Amino acid sequence: MSEHWNVVYSTRSVAERSWSEPVPTVSLELLDVLGVTSEDSVIDIGAGESEFVGHLLLRGFSDLTVLDLADAALDVTRERVGYQNVITVQADVTAWQPTRRYDAWHDRAVLHFLSPIDAQRYATTVRQALAPGGVVVIGVFAPDGPESCSGLPVNRYSAHDLSALLGEEFDIVTQRQVRHHTPWGSEQSFQWIAARRREYAL
Ligand SMILES: C[S@@+](CC[C@H](N)C(=O)[O-])C[C@H]1O[C@@H](n2cnc3c(N)ncnc32)[C@H](O)[C@@H]1O
Numbered sequence: 756m757s758e759h760w761n762v763v764y765s766t767r768s769v770a771e772r773s774w775s776e777p778v779p780t781v782s783l784e785l786l787d788v789l790g791v792t793s794e795d796s797v798i799d800i801g802a803g804e805s806e807f808v809g810h811l812l813l814r815g816f817s818d819l820t821v822l823d824l825a826d827a828a829l830d831v832t833r834e835r836v837g838y839q840n841v842i843t844v845q846a847d848v849t850a851w852q853p854t855r856r857y858d859a860w861h862d863r864a865v866l867h868f869l870s871p872i873d874a875q876r877y878a879t880t881v882r883q884a885l886a887p888g889g890v891v892v893i894g895v896f897a898p899d900g901p902e903s904c905s906g907l908p909v910n911r912y913s914a915h916d917l918s919a920l921l922g923e924e925f926d927i928v929t930q931r932q933v934r935h936h937t938p939w940g941s942e943q944s945f946q947w948i949a950a951r952r953r954e955y956a957l
Contacts, residue, residue, distance in 0.1 A: 756847070757847070759906075759907070761826060763905055770938045773938075774863075774937075776935065777806070778810070781894060781945075782807055782892055783807075783810060785892045789949050791890060795858035796819075796857045796859070797811060797820070797857065797858065797861060798819075798859070798861070799821045800822050800848050800860065801862060801863075805832075807863070812840055819842070820842040820843075821842070821844070822845075822846055822848060823846075825845075849873040849876040849877055849880070852883075853883050853884035856884060856885060856886040857886065857889060858886055858889050858890070859891070860881055860889070860890070861892045862891075862892070863893075864894060866912070867911060868907055869910070871910065875920075877920075882922075882952075885952050887952060890950065890952070891921065891950050892949050893947065893950075894933070894946070895911070895946055896909050896912070896943065896944065897912070897946035899944045900945060901943055911946075912946055913946060914927065917948045924953050925950040926950060928949045928951055929949050930947060932946055
């Protein structure tokens, strides 16, 4: 699967990728709602070439990690933000074994590519990687969103589905249904949630 994404990033320009967005407005807004500050550590799952961590650097964050299957995308991020400023991890999130904990987990447009079994693995990894009291921001295709992306099938999620996937350790703080405008002007329906992990597991 990493080959698929390396080819995508090597052959399609930013303007040819449906998920491109100039400013990660919803992601940043939801971090603010959750009270995430520059003291917190953040991991961006399936970061691709997103400008998300660049915006966090501008806000003074210093403990940032990006994880993606595609080295081609990680190379661009390393060049853009500097090798010293952000830790990059080339990995499949469904097989990745975190070696530390993060205060915030961010995923825009990654979870929906995973099979139901891999989505369960993903949820396990969230619990391994996230500190007690930590937060998650997840944006995926909503039930009325696209049925495929980048030539791959997707699974679509309601806010309830996302809450059920994360489990009872998580309280949903807020949710948003947002229409993303692709670079060529079509619309895609996204479901976002912002959730907090309880300090103590149930
Ligand atoms: C639609 S793009 C979204 C990129 C970025 N989050 C953004 O908002 O611009 C999906 C990204 O997820 C990555 N990806 C897909 N499956 C993955 C997996 N199992 N583990 C890690 N990354 C994955 C792809 O390489 C790609 O960069």
